Amino acid sequence: MxxxxxxxxxxxxxxxxxxELRRCREAAGLTQRQLGEIVNYTGSLIGQIETARKVPTLEFSERVDAALGTGGLLSRLVQLVLRSQLPAWFQEVAELxxxxTAISSFQEHLVLGLLQTERYARAVLGALHQNKLDDRTAARLARQRVFEKKDPPIFWAVLSEAALYQEVGGPETMREQLAHLLTFEGNPLINVQILPFSAGAHAGLQGPFGVYRFTADPSIVYTEGYGSGHPTANPDTVKDCSLRYDHLRAAALSLKDSAELIRRVMEERYAEQGDSVA
Known part of the structure; x- marks a missing residue:
């Protein structure tokens, strides 16, 4: 211990x-139990977080900031904490x-992490093992905070139709996940296109990838291997992957037709019990 x-x-x-949590709590003259009662958490949890044995959540941090009047200190720090819980090889992606300022991502069999619901993310991360699943799920969902920034990135996602049919976490989880994708309809900053099976051979057959663009720095292409990530700013690679992405977008359904397909799959394949007509 x-x-x-x-x-x-x-x-x-x-x-x-x-x-910092301990310093701020003691400065306010509160015991762990007293602070826990104020923010509706146990004093034991406060102690575990103060001793680095438990990873804090954003909700916890916001409540403690409000209770101690810390000016959002812990809410800012928790972003670094959650990012540090990502696999070492993936932390650079979270930084990217x-x-x-703009992110273009292609994924084949899964919904992209930045668009995942909590239950879907838990099912993906827990497919092999359950250890520290709460912490790993929180770390993944924390990445989605980039959309809440004052100047969020323009995000473009092309998903293979296979991602809609790969049943992750069961029908209810999939229905919730597809419904979540539909919440981005009409949002010019978060765009989701589906690459249909009918597209046949396409420019993304070599695997998923992402292109990250910045205001002043060179663009970066990111690809993944098993347990490793491969970012590169090589101009030829960036040019090639940018071209591939343009072709993927051209081969994909329009934003409107993509939403219609998502809705159809959600209602036909993952209908709630009793929804279907006899």
């Missing part, structure tokens, strides 16, 4: 968060997402 008196705030973002 970590001793709070020897907790090193420079050891990790999680340790720094715990150190946070800085990009």
């Amino acid at each position: 970590v001793n709070i008196n020897t907790l090193d705030p420079g050891a990790s973002p999680l340790d720094y968060y715990g150190f 997402e946070a800085r990009a």
Whole structure:
């Protein structure tokens, strides 16, 4: 067990968060139990977070900030904490997402992480093992905060039709996930196109990839291997993948037709019990 008196705030973002939480709580003259009663969490949880044994959530951070009058300190720190919980090889992607002014992503069999619901994300991340599933799910969902920035990136997603049929987490989870995709209809900053099976051979057959563009820095292409990521700013690669993405968008259904297909699959394949007509 970590001793709070020897907790090193420079050891990790999680340790720094715990150190600051304890400092702010003590400055307010509250015990762990008293703070827990105010923010509707147990004093034990407060202690676990202060000793870097538990990862805080955004909701927890916002409640504590309000209770202690910290000016949003913990809500800002929790972004770093959650990003640090991502696999080491993926943390650079989260950084790219946070800085990009435009993101273009192609995915084959899954809904992209930036568009996943909590239950869908849990099903994906828990497919192989359940350890620290709450923390890993929270870290993935925290990436979606990029859409809440003052100047959010323009996001374009091309998903293979297969992603609509790959049943992740069961019918209810899929219905919720597809309904979530439909919430972006009419949002000019978040665009979802479906690449239909009828497109046949297409420019994305080599696998998923993303193109990240920035105000002043060179564009970066990101691809994934098994347990590893491969970002590159090589101009030839960026040019090639940008061209591939243009062709994928051209081969995909329009935004309107994509939404209609998502809605049709949601209603026909993942209808709630009792929805179908006899």
